[in-house]
Amino acid sequence: MKRSIKILAALVLVAVLAAAAFFFLPAGLDEVTASSNQPKGQELIERGRYLATAGDCIACHSVAGGGAYAGGLAFKLPFGTIYSSNITPDKETGIGDWSDAEFVRAMRHGVGKNGEDLYPAFPYTSYALMSTDDMLAVKAYLFSLPAVRAQTAENSLSFPYNQRYLMRAWKLLFLPKETYQAEAKQSEEWNRGAYLVEALGHCGECHTPRNLMYGLDSGKKFAGAVTQGWKAYNITSDKDGGIGNWSVEELTSYLHTGHAEGRGAATGSMAEAIDLSLRHLTEQDIRSMAVYLKTIPPQPTDAAAKVDPNPPLMAASQAYAPAAQETADRSLGLTIFESACASCHAWNGEGQQSPYAALRGSQTVNDPDGTNLVQVILQGSHMTTPQGSAFMPAFADAYSDVEIAALSNYVLGHFGNKKASVTPEDVAAARNPSQ
Amino acid sequence: MQMIDMTVNGELLHLDVPDDMPLLWALRDVAGLTGTKFGCGIAQCGACTVHVDGKPVRSCVMPVGAVGNRPVTTVEGVSETPVGKKVQEAWLDLEVVQCGYCQSGQIMSAAALLGRNPDPDDAAIDAAMAGNVCRCGTYPRIRAAIKQAATA
Numbered sequence: 115m116k117r118s119i120k121i122l123a124a125l126v127l128v129a130v131l132a133a134a135a136f137f138f139l140p141a142g143l144d145e146v147t148a149s150s151n152q153p154k155g156q157e158l159i160e161r162g163r164y165l166a167t168a169g170d171c172i173a174c175h176s177v178a179g180g181g182a183y184a185g186g187l188a189f190k191l192p193f194g195t196i197y198s199s200n201i202t203p204d205k206e207t208g209i210g211d212w213s214d215a216e217f218v219r220a221m222r223h224g225v226g227k228n229g230e231d232l233y234p235a236f237p238y239t240s241y242a243l244m245s246t247d248d249m250l251a252v253k254a255y256l257f258s259l260p261a262v263r264a265q266t267a268e269n270s271l272s273f274p275y276n277q278r279y280l281m282r283a284w285k286l287l288f289l290p291k292e293t294y295q296a297e298a299k300q301s302e303e304w305n306r307g308a309y310l311v312e313a314l315g316h317c318g319e320c321h322t323p324r325n326l327m328y329g330l331d332s333g334k335k336f337a338g339a340v341t342q343g344w345k346a347y348n349i350t351s352d353k354d355g356g357i358g359n360w361s362v363e364e365l366t367s368y369l370h371t372g373h374a375e376g377r378g379a380a381t382g383s384m385a386e387a388i389d390l391s392l393r394h395l396t397e398q399d400i401r402s403m404a405v406y407l408k409t410i411p412p413q414p415t416d417a418a419a420k421v422d423p424n425p426p427l428m429a430a431s432q433a434y435a436p437a438a439q440e441t442a443d444r445s446l447g448l449t450i451f452e453s454a455c456a457s458c459h460a461w462n463g464e465g466q467q468s469p470y471a472a473l474r475g476s477q478t479v480n481d482p483d484g485t486n487l488v489q490v491i492l493q494g495s496h497m498t499t500p501q502g503s504a505f506m507p508a509f510a511d512a513y514s515d516v517e518i519a520a521l522s523n524y525v526l527g528h529f530g531n532k533k534a535s536v537t538p539e540d541v542a543a544a545r546n547p548s549q
Numbered sequence: 550m551q552m553i554d555m556t557v558n559g560e561l562l563h564l565d566v567p568d569d570m571p572l573l574w575a576l577r578d579v580a581g582l583t584g585t586k587f588g589c590g591i592a593q594c595g596a597c598t599v600h601v602d603g604k605p606v607r608s609c610v611m612p613v614g615a616v617g618n619r620p621v622t623t624v625e626g627v628s629e630t631p632v633g634k635k636v637q638e639a640w641l642d643l644e645v646v647q648c649g650y651c652q653s654g655q656i657m658s659a660a661a662l663l664g665r666n667p668d669p670d671d672a673a674i675d676a677a678m679a680g681n682v683c684r685c686g687t688y689p690r691i692r693a694a695i696k697q698a699a700t701a
Binding site for chain 2: 432433434435436441444449452453454456457458461466467468501502503505507
C-alpha cells in the first residue's frame with residue numbers, strides 16, 4: 115500500500131513537472147535561412163509587399179488616423195480587449211530589433227520577441243502554413259517602411275485569459291504542425307489558390323465557426339460565422355447556402371472587385387478585405403482562390419436563407435416604382451425605402467448610379483436574420499472600385515430601431531421573398547455588437 | 550490625363566477630369582452648368598438629379614466614368630424635351646418654387662416620371678418623388694404641378 119502511494123506520488127510529480135515544463139520552459143528559437151530562390155534587395159521588398167497585402171496585415175495592424183502598420187486596433191472579446199501591435203520597424207515600440215528567427219517564430223508558433231505566447235487574434239494558425247521564404251519577404255517589406263513610434267495599449271483580459279502560457283495548450287490543439295504542402299493530384303492553380311486562401315488570406319478566421327475553445331471548428335470549415343456583428347457567409351461548395359452555384363468567373367469578379375452581376379456587392383468586413391487586400395492581387399491569383407474555393411466540401415446552412423434570384427415582388431416592380439400590390443398598403447418599410455434607398459438601389463434590383471447598388475441575388479437581402487442587412491443600413495459601406503469609389507451612407511443616426519427593423523423586413527421581403535422578423539431589439543443589439 | 554467625352558444637353562463636351570469625379574462636380578465646376586445643385590452629397594436629398602439616358606440619377610454619387618456614351622440632360626436642357634417643357638410651364642403656372650434650391654432636382658425627377666408614366670396617380674408620384682426633399686415643404690404644389698403637366 116505504502117509502495118503504491120509512493121508510485122502515485124512520483125507519477126503526480128512527473129506530471130506536474132511535465133506540465134510546468136510544457137507551460138513555462140522558455141520557447142526555443144530556431145535559426146532560419148532563406149532558400150536560394152529568395153530574391154534580394156528591392157525585388158524582395160516588392161515580393162514582401164505583395165504577400166503582406168495578400169495577408170491583409172494592414173487591416174488589423176492599423177487604426178483610422180494612426181500610422182500604417184502601427185497597430186492599436188482593439189479586438190473586443192467576451193473576456194476582454196486585445197490590441198494589435200505596432201509592426202513598423204520602430205526599435206522601441208515596433209519590431210525594429212526583431213531578428214529573422216524571432217519574426218518567423220511569431221508567424222509560425224505565435225511567440226513574441228521575449229518568448230511570450232501570443233493570442234490568436236493574430237492569425238498565426240493560418241500564417242504558420244506560409245513558407246519561410248514568404249515570411250522573410252514580409253519582414254523585409256515591413257522593415258522597409260517608415261518606423262512609427264506608437265506604444266501598443268495594454269490588453270485588458272480577465273483571468274484566466276490573461277495567462278499567456280495557457281496559449282501553449284491551445285496551440286497544441288489548433289496550430290498546424292507544418293507549412294502548406296502542395297497536393298500533388300491537384301493543379302498548380304488549385305494549390306496556389308489553397309495557399310492564398312488558407313495561409314495568407316486566412317479566410318477561415320472569419321468564415322469558419324469557432325468551437326468552445328475559440329479554435330476554428332475544422333469539421334465546419336468555411337460554413338459561415340458571425341464576427342463583430344457581421345456574418346461571414348458560407349463559402350463552401352454547397353449549392354443552396356454556399357457558393358456552389360457561382361461560376362469561377364463570378365467568384366473572381368466578386369473577390370477582385372467586390373461585386374458580381376446578379377450576386378450583389380460585398381459590404382462590411384468583406385468589403386474591407388477586398389479594399390485593402392484582394393483588389394490589389396493579380397487576377398490570376400484571385401482566380402486561383404476561386405478555383406480552390408469551388409472545391410471546398412459543401413456544408414449545409416439554413417435553407418431559409420437560400421438566395422431567390424427572382425423574388426415575385428421585385429420582379430413585378432419597375433426601376434422607379436414598386437409592385438402595385440405593395441403600394442396598396444404603404445408599409446413603414448416601403449415608405450423609408452422609397453425616400454432613402456430607391457434612388458440608388460431601384461425597386462427592380464438593378465443599381466441606378468452604380469452596379470454596386472444592385473440588390474438582385476445578394477445574400478444579404480436573402481438572409482432572414484438580416485444580420486448584415488441591418489449592419490450595412492446602420493454603418494453604410496465603402497469600397498474603392500475600378501469605377502471610383504462606391505459607397506452607401508450610414509443611417510444609424512437617421513432612423514430609429516423601429517424604422518430600421520421595418521425597413522429591413524421590407525427589403526428582405528421585396529428583394530429576397532423572405533418572411534423576416536427583424537425586431538427593434540435586434541437593431542438595438544446590432545448597434546453595439548459585443549463580439 | 551485622359552479626357553472624358555460626354556454629351557450634355559445635346560452638346561459634346563471634352564472634360565479634363567478624372568473618371569472617378571462625381572458627375573455633379575464635372576457638370577458644375579468644369580462644364581459650368583450650375584443649375585444642378587449640391588445638396589447632401591450622399592444621394593439622400595435629390596437636389597443633384599439629372600437625366601442619364603432619360604433616367605433620373607443622383608449626379609453626386611455617379612462617377613463621370615460610369616456615364617459612358619449615354620446622353621446627359623440637366624435642368625438647363627430639359628425644356629428641350631416636350632415633357633420637360635410642360636413640367637417647367639406647370640411649375641411656373643402654379644408658382645411651385647419657394648427658396649428654389651431643390652427645385653432643379655424636383656423638376657428633373659418629375660420630368661423623368663412623366664416621361665415613363667404620362668398619367669401618374671398619387672402612389673406613382675410618391676414613389677418617384679420621395680427621394681427629392683424640399684425644406685420649404687412645397688410638396689402639395691409639386692404634386693399639383695405634376696398632375697397639371699400630365700394633362701397639359
